[in-house]
Amino acid sequence: MTTPTLKIDKLKLGFKTWSGTLEVLHGISLHIQKGERVALVGESGSGKSVTARIVLGMLQQLKSARISGTVEFEGTNLETLKPASRHALRGTKMSMIFQDPTSSLNPVYTIFTLFKEVLERAEPGITNELARQKAITALADVAINEPERVLDSYAFQLSGGMNQRVMIAMALANNPALLLADEPGTALDVTVQAQTLKLMSALVEKHQTSVLFISHNLGVVREFADRVYVIYKGNIVEQGPTADLFANPQHPYTRALLSAVP
Ligand code: ADP
Ligand code: MG
Numbered sequence: 001m002t003t004p005t006l007k008i009d010k011l012k013l014g015f016k017t018w019s020g021t022l023e024v025l026h027g028i029s030l031h032i033q034k035g036e037r038v039a040l041v042g043e044s045g046s047g048k049s050v051t052a053r054i055v056l057g058m059l060q061q062l063k064s065a066r067i068s069g070t071v072e073f074e075g076t077n078l079e080t081l082k083p084a085s086r087h088a089l090r091g092t093k094m095s096m097i098f099q100d101p102t103s104s105l106n107p108v109y110t111i112f113t114l115f116k117e118v119l120e121r122a123e124p125g126i127t128n129e130l131a132r133q134k135a136i137t138a139l140a141d142v143a144i145n146e147p148e149r150v151l152d153s154y155a156f157q158l159s160g161g162m163n164q165r166v167m168i169a170m171a172l173a174n175n176p177a178l179l180l181a182d183e184p185g186t187a188l189d190v191t192v193q194a195q196t197l198k199l200m201s202a203l204v205e206k207h208q209t210s211v212l213f214i215s216h217n218l219g220v221v222r223e224f225a226d227r228v229y230v231i232y233k234g235n236i237v238e239q240g241p242t243a244d245l246f247a248n249p250q251h252p253y254t255r256a257l258l259s260a261v262p
Contacts, residue, residue: 003075004031005178005210006055011069013050013059013234021066024050026234028069032178035208039225039242041215041257047234048214052180055212056096057086074177091121094178095171097200100187101163105155111135111166112151115173122174138169142199161192168200175207182214197224219261222246230254 013025025047032038040048050059057078059065071078073094078086098104105114115135119126126134132151139147142165155163164185171179184200185193201224204211215221221228222242229239230251238251249255 002034004033004072005036005074006030006032006212007070007072008051008055009070009072011051011054011071012067013047013054014066016064016066024234028231028234028236030229030236030239032210032212034177034210037204037211037213037224037226039213039215039221039228040231041218041221041228042231043216043257046231048216048231049182051231052096052182052212052214055178055180056090056094088121091118092174093176094180095174095176096180096182097167097171097184099183099185101167101185102155102158102160102187104167105163107154107156109154110151111153111155111158115151115166115170118170118173134173135169138173139166141172141203142166142169144169160188161196164188164192164196165199168196168203172203172207172209175209177210179204179209179211180214181211183216184213186215186217193220218246218257222261230257 008028008030010027010029011025012027014021014023028051030038040051042048053059054067055071060067073089112132112135116126116131119131119134135151136147139150144150144165150158150162150166181200185196197220213221213225225242227240228242228245229236230253232253238245238249238254245254246258249258
């Protein structure tokens with residue numbers, strides 16, 4: 001078997017509180033092969049977002065977080081990396097798309113400035129001309145047909161659907177090996193969400209990007225994922241190819257989730 005893009009092994013997370021420790025992840029394991037789209041499905045509060053944040057290295061510096069287990073990215077245990085190398089992976093080899101695109105784009109800067117910052121992570125010192133050219137190509141890939149106007153706008157001047165496309169274009173601009181998509185588009189209306197998921201789907205297909213697709217909605221997951229992990233109160237209770245899971249769910253919680261799919 002080839003080296004997985006992502007391999008999480010017995011990951012535990014707790015948060016220290018004034019009265020003890022709140023255990024959030026109880027030792028979850030999952031892997032994603034190159035080019036595979038894997039969904040992590042579960043109800044609100046089950047531990048999906050914290051898992052993605054640990055992969056990105058965003059919880060490790062939090063004083064209250066207690067983390068154990070291993071996370072390997074392309075065969076490297078992330079704990080063995082120096083903080084600077086680990087930080088350098090973010091936005092380059094792994095990137096993330098969040099639930100609400102408009103509030104994740106800094107309103108103080110134009111889309112071009114934000115885009116250039118993303119490109120600079122992979123190519124420090126990139127010129128404005130080249131950054132603009134690359135941004136325009138990336139925006140065309142997400143079917144934005146007035147890229148110049150969009151680049152000179154601020155996020156608050158654009159629709160939620162447009163911002164979502166911009167986020168997808170930015171997340172994929174440096175051709176990451178791993179895309180973490182945390183409930184992408186749930187802040188948008190259903191038709192816009194469906195369109196942007198289609199776009200994202202075509203792009204990850206084209207670039208063979210591995211994806212961790214986080215969702216509470218099995219209907220969306222059916223469209224998008226090759227394989228599914230079901231997380232319930234911080235435990236993976238079931239996993240398998242999407243079609244198998246839909247045809248023959250094993251865990252009562254999976255059955256309950258399925259009954260909510262129209
Ligand atoms: P979801 O599956 O909805 O994405 P999360 O991963 O965001 O759930 O959160 C899992 C649990 O961890 C929740 O109970 C949440 O309240 C708790 N949690 C998340 N982040 C923190 C934090 N920084 N401090 C304390 N508790 C947190
Ligand atoms: Mg979440």
